[in-house]
Amino acid sequence: MDDLNAFVPGPRCTVQGAPGGTLSGLSFAVKDLIDVAAWPTGGGNPDWPRAHPVPGQHAWVVRTLLAAGASVVGKTVTDEVSLGILGENAHDGTPVNPRAPDRVPGGSSSGSASVVAAGLCDFALGTDSGGSVRVPASFCGLYGIRPTHGRIDFSGITVQSPSADTCGWLARDAATFARVGEVLCGGTLPGPLPTRLLVATDAWGFADEAVQQALAPMLERLARIIGERRDVLLAPQGLSVWQRAQRVLQSSESWQTFEPWLDEYNPRFAFSVARNLVMGSMITDADRSAAALMRAEARARLRHLLADVTPTGGAILCLPTTPFPAPRRGRPNSELAFLRERISCLTSHGGLTGVPQVSLPGATVEGAPVGLSIVGRQGSDLDLMAVARAFEDA
Amino acid sequence: MDDLNAFVPGPRCTVQGAPGGTLSGLSFAVKDLIDVAAWPTGGGNPDWPRAHPVPGQHAWVVRTLLAAGASVVGKTVTDEVSLGILGENAHDGTPVNPRAPDRVPGGSSSGSASVVAAGLCDFALGTDSGGSVRVPASFCGLYGIRPTHGRIDFSGITVQSPSADTCGWLARDAATFARVGEVLCGGTLPGPLPTRLLVATDAWGFADEAVQQALAPMLERLARIIGERRDVLLAPQGLSVWQRAQRVLQSSESWQTFEPWLDEYNPRFAFSVARNLVMGSMITDADRSAAALMRAEARARLRHLLADVTPTGGAILCLPTTPFPAPRRGRPNSELAFLRERISCLTSHGGLTGVPQVSLPGATVEGAPVGLSIVGRQGSDLDLMAVARAFEDA
Numbered sequence: 085m086d087d088l089n090a091f092v093p094g095p096r097c098t099v100q101g102a103p104g105g106t107l108s109g110l111s112f113a114v115k116d117l118i119d120v121a122a123w124p125t126g127g128g129n130p131d132w133p134r135a136h137p138v139p140g141q142h143a144w145v146v147r148t149l150l151a152a153g154a155s156v157v158g159k160t161v162t163d164e165v166s167l168g169i170l171g172e173n174a175h176d177g178t179p180v181n182p183r184a185p186d187r188v189p190g191g192s193s194s195g196s197a198s199v200v201a202a203g204l205c206d207f208a209l210g211t212d213s214g215g216s217v218r219v220p221a222s223f224c225g226l227y228g229i230r231p232t233h234g235r236i237d238f239s240g241i242t243v244q245s246p247s248a249d250t251c252g253w254l255a256r257d258a259a260t261f262a263r264v265g266e267v268l269c270g271g272t273l274p275g276p277l278p279t280r281l282l283v284a285t286d287a288w289g290f291a292d293e294a295v296q297q298a299l300a301p302m303l304e305r306l307a308r309i310i311g312e313r314r315d316v317l318l319a320p321q322g323l324s325v326w327q328r329a330q331r332v333l334q335s336s337e338s339w340q341t342f343e344p345w346l347d348e349y350n351p352r353f354a355f356s357v358a359r360n361l362v363m364g365s366m367i368t369d370a371d372r373s374a375a376a377l378m379r380a381e382a383r384a385r386l387r388h389l390l391a392d393v394t395p396t397g398g399a400i401l402c403l404p405t406t407p408f409p410a411p412r413r414g415r416p417n418s419e420l421a422f423l424r425e426r427i428s429c430l431t432s433h434g435g436l437t438g439v440p441q442v443s444l445p446g447a448t449v450e451g452a453p454v455g456l457s458i459v460g461r462q463g464s465d466l467d468l469m470a471v472a473r474a475f476e477d478a
Numbered sequence: 479m480d481d482l483n484a485f486v487p488g489p490r491c492t493v494q495g496a497p498g499g500t501l502s503g504l505s506f507a508v509k510d511l512i513d514v515a516a517w518p519t520g521g522g523n524p525d526w527p528r529a530h531p532v533p534g535q536h537a538w539v540v541r542t543l544l545a546a547g548a549s550v551v552g553k554t555v556t557d558e559v560s561l562g563i564l565g566e567n568a569h570d571g572t573p574v575n576p577r578a579p580d581r582v583p584g585g586s587s588s589g590s591a592s593v594v595a596a597g598l599c600d601f602a603l604g605t606d607s608g609g610s611v612r613v614p615a616s617f618c619g620l621y622g623i624r625p626t627h628g629r630i631d632f633s634g635i636t637v638q639s640p641s642a643d644t645c646g647w648l649a650r651d652a653a654t655f656a657r658v659g660e661v662l663c664g665g666t667l668p669g670p671l672p673t674r675l676l677v678a679t680d681a682w683g684f685a686d687e688a689v690q691q692a693l694a695p696m697l698e699r700l701a702r703i704i705g706e707r708r709d710v711l712l713a714p715q716g717l718s719v720w721q722r723a724q725r726v727l728q729s730s731e732s733w734q735t736f737e738p739w740l741d742e743y744n745p746r747f748a749f750s751v752a753r754n755l756v757m758g759s760m761i762t763d764a765d766r767s768a769a770a771l772m773r774a775e776a777r778a779r780l781r782h783l784l785a786d787v788t789p790t791g792g793a794i795l796c797l798p799t800t801p802f803p804a805p806r807r808g809r810p811n812s813e814l815a816f817l818r819e820r821i822s823c824l825t826s827h828g829g830l831t832g833v834p835q836v837s838l839p840g841a842t843v844e845g846a847p848v849g850l851s852i853v854g855r856q857g858s859d860l861d862l863m864a865v866a867r868a869f870e871d872a
Contacts, residue, residue: 131568172744174525174744174745174746175746346749346811347810347811347812348810348811350566350568350748350749350750350810350811351568351748351749352568352569352746352747352748352749353746353747353749353752354744354745354746355740355744355745355746355747355752355755356744358747358749358752358753358756359752359756361749362752362753362756362757363756416741416742416744417740417741417742417744418741
């Protein structure tokens with residue numbers, strides 16, 4: 085596992101954590117979209133650092149983790165400026181998926197997932213706008229969180245789509261995963277667990293049958309620790325309708341974010357990445373308005389589903405994190421385009437509504453990992469981590 | 479002039495010409511879209527050679543020139559897979575314009591124009607689908623030809639848009655320019671010159687006023703050696719209407735040409751190049767049909783204008799090669815996009831109708847070269863070279 089192609093090339097970025105903190109002794113890697121003071125933020129694109137000065141200070145997340153005692157052991161390869169879900173980077177190469185070396189690691193937090201799965205550090209930071217922590221967590225067999233939108237301070241992190249951008253993390257075990265969460269969310273895990281498990285039948289049905297079968301024992305285990313179980317629809321309008329709405333909103337915002345850089349620096353991109361940016365440039369106001377209305381509907385839907393059900397406990401929703409395990413490496417664009425769209429049918433609710441989601445490891449299909457996700461109402465990040473701990477112990 | 483960034487990096491490709499030919503003693507450079515046996519054809523893109531085997535034989539043009547005694551002294555930088563008109567290559571860098579070092583060299587035969595203008599060889603091969611020989615000839619102060627479509631065997635040359643692709647060449651003096659032409663066109667310069675000079679007033683009016691003024695003495699000189707002079711419209715439907723039609727046809731064909739490579743290899747491109755490819759992918763059959771009709775009109779127009787006027791002489795048309803001299807290097811995409819479109823308003827008749835065109839050097843604006851072009855009927859390549867020789871001597 086020496087040559088994972090997961091740390092960014094060049095000298096390894098290391099920063100010692102403060103002595104005596106709650107995360108003392110833990111090591112972590114930092115996705116190369118997140119600032120570490122005095123180290124260039126590469127952004128997964130050779131023309132990004134050219135346009136952006138070396139940061140003078142740490143991102144809030146890095147600063148907070150260092151203050152809590154954890155140490156940085158490297159910066160990790162990412163899809164170009166976070167625009168990707170599979171982890172194939174045409175400039176830096178594809179990080180190895182240690183759990184399925186002939187398959188992609190998932191992205192865009194590809195290198196972060198790779199180094200954690202390989203045991204090279206205890207946890208790693210990523211970002212998730214459209215699935216960029218959840219997907220590599222699923223594909224590499226890790227715990228991974230997309231926190232509530234706005235919960236984790238995003239300063240010092242490369243913006244993609246402000247209405248969807250979040251900073252999350254990946255770990256091999258639920259205890260470490262939760263310890264990091266307590267530091268970054270500023271709280272402690274609650275004692276009582278949610279009391280109602282909602283099974284998103286539309287999302288389950290959308291996954292490959294082999295994935296449904298592989299995740300079934302995990303679902304049973306989860307149901308045992310939560311209690312009441314109900315079948316619901318996540319997206320009555322259609323998962324693909326939600327996906328399309330989120331794609332319109334996120335692609336528009338990405339174009340707005342990156343257009344000044346594209347104009348001035350004419351950066352190099354893999355064709356597929358450039359194509360998606362161009363598509364974002366062509367979205368009409370009418371499409372954006374329609375998508376924003378669908379977002380309002382989706383938010384109302386999740387508020388309704390995830391409302392507190394008793395004074396002491398809420399509901400959580402569960403669904404497969406991805407509809408299939410990691411695809412093989414090096415497939416043609418024409419195949420990958422549809423796979424990306426299918427994946428985002430199961431991840432778009434996150435960017436669309438801002439709710440937190442944790443992917444739990446524990447199943448495989450043909451030897452390749454696939455994750456089970458739990459989703460809670462806005463602000464329930466620590467509740468989800470408590471479920472992850474209880475689930476691991478169960 | 480040692481570091482022009484005009485030859486492709488790595489070992490210099492050299493091949494000795496056959497002894498005793500008519501081009502004996504002449505040296506030439508080869509645009510890196512044209513095969514030289516046993517040397518990779520780089521195509522101006524880092525992911526092109528990966529997908530294309532090292533050629534086993536020379537392109538027809540290279541073989542023919544070697545047989546005539548000329549020697550290859552290197553392969554030259556090109557815009558990515560010939561998709562560019564300014565000569566800025568995000569992977570290989572921009573070759574120096576020796577005549578105006580703070581400006582672009584023009585493209586896509588950028589390196590070929592650069593090395594000839596710098597005196598590093600006697601002539602150089604390029605390709606011209608939308609202006610890729612004519613524009614660098616204008617910007618670097620060289621003779622350059624876009625031959626009659628189909629006249630020069632294209633085998634062993636990277637295809638872009640088959641209905642528009644041609645192989646041309648650049649030289650500093652008209653004598654060398656014509657000697658190469660006699661070899662590649664298989665003939666000798668005719669004695670009698672064309673007898674009617676048509677001044678394309680729409681094209682002249684489209685050029686910057688400073689360009690019109692700078693070219694005026696050249697036009698006078700040309701009129702003196704030809705004789706009768708008449709004002710005509712090149713494109714009664716509008717230069718921009720012809721430009722749009724040619725862009726539709728050429729972009730569609732480019733997309734068809736490159737799509738299998740894009741799909742399988744997901745190559746890296748400068749954003750502007752990828753964007754144009756994407757635009758090509760979205761052209762409708764209705765747009766293609768309309769453009770093909772306009773092409774038929776344009777062909778009829780040039781047949782009408784350039785018909786023989788006497789038993790011994792034909793008509794030639796003249797216009798500014800480019801509407802302005804070379805733009806400064808490193809301008810933002812938003813500026814360059816409009817400049818590219820303006821340039822192609824003066825070059826699109828070539829791809830659209832297949833007629834030959836020669837750009838003559840001799841004028842400057844603010845010290846930067848700009849060329850005067852002569853256009854003849856299909857097959858009049860040697861006539862145009864004869865005019866170039868007479869013009870140089872006049």
